[in-house]
Amino acid sequence: MTKSQLPPPAEKQTTAWPKYDALEAGLRNYWYPVLQAKRVGAKPVSRQLFGERIMFIRDRAAGKVFAVRDRCLHRGTPLSLGMQDFPGTFSCVYHGWCYDLATGELRAALTDGPNCRIAGKLRLRTYPVAERAGLVFIYMGEGEPPPVEEDIPEELLEPGRMMCCRISTQAGNWRFAVENHFDDAHAQYLHRSGVFSFFWHIPAYKTGIRVVREGKWLDRRFDKLHWEADYPGLGHWPKHRWWKRRSYLRVKVRMPGIGAVHYKEFDAFKFHVPIDDRNFRFVQVVSKKLPAWRRPIFWAQYWLYRRWAYHVQFNNQDVLMTKYSHTGPERLFGPDISLVAWRKMCVGEARGSDDGLAPQAAADAVEISGSLPADEETVELPADSRG
Ligand code: FES
Ligand SMILES: [Fe+2]
Numbered sequence: 001m002t003k004s005q006l007p008p009p010a011e012k013q014t015t016a017w018p019k020y021d022a023l024e025a026g027l028r029n030y031w032y033p034v035l036q037a038k039r040v041g042a043k044p045v046s047r048q049l050f051g052e053r054i055m056f057i058r059d060r061a062a063g064k065v066f067a068v069r070d071r072c073l074h075r076g077t078p079l080s081l082g083m084q085d086f087p088g089t090f091s092c093v094y095h096g097w098c099y100d101l102a103t104g105e106l107r108a109a110l111t112d113g114p115n116c117r118i119a120g121k122l123r124l125r126t127y128p129v130a131e132r133a134g135l136v137f138i139y140m141g142e143g144e145p146p147p148v149e150e151d152i153p154e155e156l157l158e159p160g161r162m163m164c165c166r167i168s169t170q171a172g173n174w175r176f177a178v179e180n181h182f183d184d185a186h187a188q189y190l191h192r193s194g195v196f197s198f199f200w201h202i203p204a205y206k207t208g209i210r211v212v213r214e215g216k217w218l219d220r221r222f223d224k225l226h227w228e229a230d231y232p233g234l235g236h237w238p239k240h241r242w243w244k245r246r247s248y249l250r251v252k253v254r255m256p257g258i259g260a261v262h263y264k265e266f267d268a269f270k271f272h273v274p275i276d277d278r279n280f281r282f283v284q285v286v287s288k289k290l291p292a293w294r295r296p297i298f299w300a301q302y303w304l305y306r307r308w309a310y311h312v313q314f315n316n317q318d319v320l321m322t323k324y325s326h327t328g329p330e331r332l333f334g335p336d337i338s339l340v341a342w343r344k345m346c347v348g349e350a351r352g353s354d355d356g357l358a359p360q361a362a363a364d365a366v367e368i369s370g371s372l373p374a375d376e377e378t379v380e381l382p383a384d385s386r387g
Contacts, residue, residue, distance in 0.1 A: 013173040013325055020175070020343045020346060020347050025051070025277050026050055026256075026274030028140050029143075029350075030255070032256075033271050033273065034056065034136055035047065036167065044079070045057070048275050049138065050140050050275075051275075053078065054127065054140075055067070055070035059087065059101050061087035061088055065131060066101040066102060068124050068127075069104075071124075072094065072097055074095060074109075077092055079092055085110070089101060091110065095109070096109065099124050102126070103126065104124035105120060105122070130148040132152055132157065133152060133156040133287075135283070146351075151258075161287050162287065163287045164285070164286050166284045167281065167284070170319040171323040172280065172319065172323045175257070176325040177318070177319065183336075183338060184209060184335040188204065188205065191314065192238065198244075200247035201240075201244035201247060202238075202248075203225040203226055206335075207224045208223025208224060209338075211337060216255065218253050218338075220250075220338065228240065255350070257271070258271055259272075266286045266288045267286070268285070268287075268310075270283070284311045284315060286306060286311070
């Protein structure tokens with residue numbers, strides 16, 4: 001049995017932070033990407049989000065995508081198994097209940113005639129949908145949604161951006177996937193074996209790590225990169241390899257769990273969309289602003305190797321760790337200052353959180369917390385600092 005065939009742990013994925021654990025089902029009051037816009041046509045697509053099945057369909061007459069709960073009000077049959085009899089509506093396959101796609105109103109129960117008395121009296125739940133950056137976004141939160149642009153990295157909204165995308169379902173709680181993304185130490189060990197990182201000489205460790213705020217993002221700074229080191233009683237690590245070149249990447253995170261990594265050749269964005277408390281939808285995007293003539297080259301680079309080496313093999317190392325994260329009692333160490341900063345942001349800024357805290361105003365390069373001593377082996381967090 002290989003590592004990836006091990007079943008996920010039976011225990012719930014928890015931390016020592018009760019307020020953070022309370023967010024395991026996901027932060028609803030945000031827009032999330034679900035599908036590539038080009039994949040949504042007149043044939044419905046069903047996806048589970050926040051524990052609920054949603055049907056997405058593009059209505060030709062309206063020329064846009066709609067999202068409705070994928071469960072017929074009559075007997076619970078998935079609506080996505082049905083068909084379209086009239087523009088702007090969709091009918092359940094079982095007995096022909098016909099719903100308005102925009103409002104969810106039951107327009108007719110076709111098999112009970114035009115005078116059926118429940119027509120117009122029932123409504124299926126619908127959700128706001130927006131198409132931006134080649135993706136379909138949905139808002140499943142309370143009240144009037146904010147502008148969708150609030151929840152999309154600005155770079156993705158720039159005109160002239162080429163974009164390639166992988167969307168998959170992965171095991172593990174969404175928060176642990178976000179933690180893995182912003183976890184400073186994991187890249188220095190886990191990703192040494194990646195095909196994508198074959199030519200990278202990754203630092204052994206850093207000193208003076210601190211997390212800083214830049215607008216909506218948490219970013220990192222450090223005093224010094226240490227490429228190799230002598231470990232007393234053990235030896236030298238990592239081994240020098242002549243084909244590797246020193247490489248360090250900028251990794252950022254923002255609400256509601258969007259990750260970014262800036263490479264020379266492209267920007268990578270990762271959205272972690274809660275399906276339920278044990279699975280998430282992994283929306284991976286590589287993007288670059290390019291003149292039209294270079295876009296086919298970017299596309300070919302993606303499909304020839306970047307997708308397999310980066311989105312699949314490299315990021316599968318991450319999702320495997322997410323699948324097996326079930327920390328329970330944990331002992332954090334110096335580089336985990338990144339996790340602490342993310343958890344604090346998540347608890348303190350969740351839109352519409354129980355704390356009643358308003359989203360923190362954007363600030364330029366405000367330090368979130370000081371660096372931990374470089375020689376600290378483990379750091380016990382005081383109980384009152386936990387979210
Ligand atoms: S279950 Fe949908 S119409 Fe009967
Ligand atoms: Fe990673």
